[in-house]
Amino acid sequence: MHQLPELSYPYDSLEPFIDKATMELHHLKHHQTYVDKLNSALSEYPEFQNLSIEELLRDIQNLPDEVRQIVINNGGGHANHSLFWRIMSPNGARKPKGDLADAIESTFGGFEEFKKQFSEKAMNVFGSGWAFLIKNPNGTISLKRHSFQNSPLMYGNTPILGLDLWEHAYYLKYQNRRGDYIAAWWNVVDWDKVSELFLEK
Numbered sequence: 001m002h003q004l005p006e007l008s009y010p011y012d013s014l015e016p017f018i019d020k021a022t023m024e025l026h027h028l029k030h031h032q033t034y035v036d037k038l039n040s041a042l043s044e045y046p047e048f049q050n051l052s053i054e055e056l057l058r059d060i061q062n063l064p065d066e067v068r069q070i071v072i073n074n075g076g077g078h079a080n081h082s083l084f085w086r087i088m089s090p091n092g093a094r095k096p097k098g099d100l101a102d103a104i105e106s107t108f109g110g111f112e113e114f115k116k117q118f119s120e121k122a123m124n125v126f127g128s129g130w131a132f133l134i135k136n137p138n139g140t141i142s143l144k145r146h147s148f149q150n151s152p153l154m155y156g157n158t159p160i161l162g163l164d165l166w167e168h169a170y171y172l173k174y175q176n177r178r179g180d181y182i183a184a185w186w187n188v189v190d191w192d193k194v195s196e197l198f199l200e201k
């Protein structure tokens with residue numbers, strides 16, 4: 001059974017950038033629903049129940065036709081949100097360092113330029129979706145956007161930073177001002193965590 005991960009920080013600790021009410025709803029209702037629907041979809045397929053969410057998504061073609069899209073939507077939702085909670089915190093490093101800083105420098109020409117390109121990508125996600133920084137199989141990094149809950153894992157890539165651009169992620173506080181939400185979000189990205197993901201996968 002897949003489970004909702006606990007957050008390592010309180011719901012109100014990302015204020016004022018992400019408000020407590022949004023965090024609570026987003027984690028306890030939206031993310032929980034993805035987990036519940038994923039478990040329900042797999043309930044008749046015991047052979048897939050012991051796989052991690054990463055394994056399920058990386059080998060998505062192995063799933064039977066009847067459940068594949070449900071797992072893409074809800075398993076993707078589970079994986080994407082688990083990443084999202086992990087790469088934020090009230091008190092982490094606010095810029096990359098070490099190998100990840102070097103990779104960002106050589107790929108994007110610097111951290112500010114990276115943030116600008118990532119933010120543009122996020123603004124241009126049409127409708128519901130995500131913007132990601134991914135690690136490619138060859139170890140390089142690049143920007144990616146995906147619609148709905150499609151996960152970079154399905155395409156052989158490893159997401160190391162992800163921004164939720166569904167309106168449920170920001171509408172309570174920012175209404176239609178997606179740009180303000182994106183600008184605020186940089187204040188709660190924990191670059192220690194992003195670096196860990198970059199180095200471990």
Ligand code: MN3
Nearest residue numbers: 030164166169
């Ligand atoms: Mn969401």
